[in-house]
Amino acid sequence: MNRIVDFMKRNYKIILLITALSAVLWSFVPSSKNEDPEKDKVLLELLTLVLEKGHYSPIAMDDEFSKNVYSKYLTAIDPTKRFFLQSDMDEFSKYETSIDDMIKNKDLTFFDLTNARLLKRIDESKDIYKSILSKPLDFSTNQMINVDYEKQSYAKSKAELTDRWVKQLKLSVLPSIIDKEKIEASKKEKDSIYVVKTFKEIEIESRENSLKSLNEYFDFIEKELDRNDWFSIFINSIVERFDPHTFYFSPDDKDKFDISMSGKFEGIGARLQKKNDAVEVSELISGGPAWRGKKLEAGDLIIKVAQGKEEPLDIAGMRLDDVVKKIKGPKGTEVRLTVKKVDGTLEVISIIRDEVETEETFAKSSIIDKNGEKYGIIYLPKFYISFDNKDERDAFKDVAIEIEKLKKQNIKGLIVDLRGNGGGSLETVVNMTGLFIEQGPVVQVKSPNRRPEILSDKDSKVQWTGPLVVMVDNFSASASEIFAAAIQDYKRGIVIGSKHTYGKGTVQNVIDLNQFVRGSSYGDLGALKTTTQKFYRINGGSTQREGVLSDVVLPDRYAFIDMGERDEKEALPWDKIEQASYKPVFSGFEPIIAKSKSRIDANEQFKLITENAKWIFERKDINEYSLNIDNFKKEIESSEEQLKKFKAISKFHNKLLFTSLPEETVVLDKDDLLKEKRQRWHEDMEKDVYIDEGVNILSDLKVYNEVKPVVQNKKKKLVRVD
Structure with missing residues (x-):
């Protein structure tokens, strides 16, 4: 351990607080890479130390851990089982329960063996696919292919592996042939003298295209991936066993992450x-x-x-x-x-x-006109903040400003749209919740072996006291769930949307690994994003796995599919702690919720969406496809026929009128691009049945608020928060 500085409790540097759930496409500048097995050993040692001391719930590195890493890693490098043979797996299997010991001993034997064998098998596969694609593919047989690779065994021989490649290549070429045939038919329809290409010509063209694609892919593997890239896969097979949000960033990955956080x-x-x-x-x-x-x-x-x-x-x-x-x-x-x-x-x-542009990641608002009554909507894509400069824009300040603008238009209710919002700053969501409640607890944050810390809104000012609806979906996560849960627990507003939100109730820190190494000659070691805390609702329940359950469930295309954190095998468990001391704002919204559910049940658009969701659910486990071209065409035609009835979903119009705020209109007149974006947003909202029901609920709440006593906030002044 002489290379590594002692890891002191709570002494690591917090670089960024992040809740990103997925990768962003960014520009990338490749840098030179040096392969160094000794550096890999240091990295293993360092990551083990940081995870054992810094992760919220470190797990034992034992035989069971080893089996899971073994399976995850081999699946990651050969997900379709098109490279390794069963004989390879038999050879690898002796390491299945030894990876934990090898990690502790900085032994890279397993990685070196599997990586060398993978590269060998990849090289051999080039001969296989080139041979298959050198002659016509037969689509007249009644062959079938099953694409549920996880349940398949590995090929027992080169002949069996070649047969798998044949089926996979047929599945790849078939759609191309059918598309080209449609194009030819369309050309003939437009020009009667056009000579349509024969099936033989189309098959050759499609096959050559597949060959070119595979050549490019294998060339990419050979020229662009090195040991560092493959080792990163191995490393992440280890660290992701702790939970789905723990991830190792190689130096290149860390650079890309920094670019993504810059917002441009x-x-x-x-x-x-x-x-x-x-x-x-x-x-x-x-x-x-x-x-x-x-x-x-x-x-x-x-x-x-x-x-x-x-x-x-x-x-x-x-x-x-x-x-x-x-x-x-x-x-x-x-x-x-x-x-x-x-x-x-x-x-x-x-x-x-x-x-x-980052401008479109900021909060934006619109006026909604329904039968002469004005309502407001604020769309917030994330809970953004500048960690380096607190004087710059953040979601809390921007939402406060938008509320003030909307209040000047005498709106009767407000929708906060958090659909697709993956989270962001914890500080920001606490402050933003304070715009809608009197001072009090917002969320509880717990570090390992410590009592929960209650994060509260300490400002008694309330920005908006009127009717409130919070819209969420399956992709609303982390900070979005904190906000929705607090509004729900305080009974300050009604949460509507998907059956439940994503279910991410954990906090991650990005830790620069280089800070733990003195005088390193290994260059940049990258960074580790790891889970260090869990957060809990003020009612004591966790949002982890369970998410926030909507007060009013609106049918969507994923209604029958389990999505989110609960679908992750390594996700930390749900649990509960003591609730914080707080008082609800209202006594409850049962009559409003019941009225909304009745409307939904009678709504033809929601009925069609539910039917579509059932159809999608029924098809989600279809893994077998015919490789007979006639049967394949019939399957496509059958699907297209069934889809016709669901096209009406996209033709819905809610008859609401959406307009930009006066202050924004002045800007739009000078910025054509921004004007186009706002028009597009308004057009999308005009087709949104969910916003339509949100406005219906606001209308009901308006009447409800007039007759239902407020438990607190009786003497609140509407004060701008800057």
Whole structure:
């Protein structure tokens, strides 16, 4: 341990408080990399020490831990089981219960063996796919493919592995053939003398495209990935066993993380997360090129990536960072994404990369007019704050300003829209909650082996005392859950949206690993994001795993699918502590909630959304596909036919009128881009059935507040908070 400075309790430097749930596409400048096994040993030693002393709930590094790391790591480097053979697994298996000891002894034998074998198998796979794609693929047989790779065994021989490659390549080429046939038919329809390409020509073209994509992918592996990249996968298979939000940042990853936190980057403006062997779009950044294009959606799975007019690259099995590198690029260049929509259909989406502006990550508001009655809505994408300069903008101050502007318009109720808000600053959410309640506890934060610390709003001023609705969804997490829970516990407003929020009740710190090493000759060691605290509602319950349960549940496409923290195997458990001392603002909203539920049950739009959600749920476990082209076409046609009835969902109009505040209108007249963004936002809200019900609830609350006594806040003055 002579290389490492003693780790003193509570003595590590807190770099940033973060709650980011997914990766952001950013610009990336590669740096030179030096491979050094001795550095890897130091890194293992250091990470073990920091996790044992700094993690909220460190777990024992024993045989069970070893088995889980073993499984997670091998799945991470060969998720589709297209490289390793069963004989490889038999050889690796002797290390299955020894990884814990090897970590403690800084023994890299297991990693070195598996990494060398993986690179060997990857190199052998080039001969396999090139041989398969050198001749026509037969789509007339009744072959089937199962893409539930997790339940599959490894191939027992090279012949069996080759057969898997054949099926996988057929599945990759089939959609391309069908798309090209449709294009040919469309050309013929427009031009009667056009000579349609034969099936043989289309098959050759599609097969050659797949060959080119695979060549690019394997070339990428060979030229762009080195030992450091593979070792990072191994490291994260270890640290992620502690919980899903503990993650090791290599030096390159840390640089990208810093860029993402600066709030300005060039790319498509989407947050991504790994989903089995594919990459899922978890969120679109408002104002970014993907958001403006209106085609890419949260929940889409990215299957292939193409640069401009080049042929698409199959990204199955690629690491998230590698996919990001392919999608990133300078402003003005084109990237084409082949995505699988939530309903199972495939679509190619072209996006011109651009600079994603931070302005669209800030709070924004609008006036809602319903039958001559004015209401307000504030959309908050995250609880932002500048950790370096507290005088800069933060969500608390911005929301306070927006409330004042809306109050001048004599609004009768307010919606705070936290859908898709992944969290942010703990300090900010405490202050923001104080805009709606009298001084009092907001959240409880607990460090290991310590009594909970109660974080309170100490300002007796109340910014908004009128009717309040908080909108959430499955992706509202962390700080969003703190706010929604506090509003719910105080009975200050009504929480509406998905059945439950994400369920992230933990706090992470990013720890610079270099600070623990004296006179290091190993260069930058990177950083560790690790869970150091849990937070609890003022009623004592945790939001961990469970999330915040909406007072009014609004049907959505994920209504029957378990999403969020509860779906993570390594997530910390739910628990409860003693509740804080607080008094509810109102006695309860039971009549309002019951009235809303009756409206929802009778609403045809919600009925259709529920039916769509059931259809999606029924299809989510479909893992078998026919490789017979006729049967494959029938499956596509059947899905498209069923989807027709759900198109009415996107045609809904709530008949509400949305207008910008007078102060903003002056700015919009001078800024065409911002004006376009606001118009787009208003158009989206006009199609939003959830906002429609939110306004209905505000209308009911307006009457309710007039007759229902307030438990506290009777003498509150409406004072601006700057």
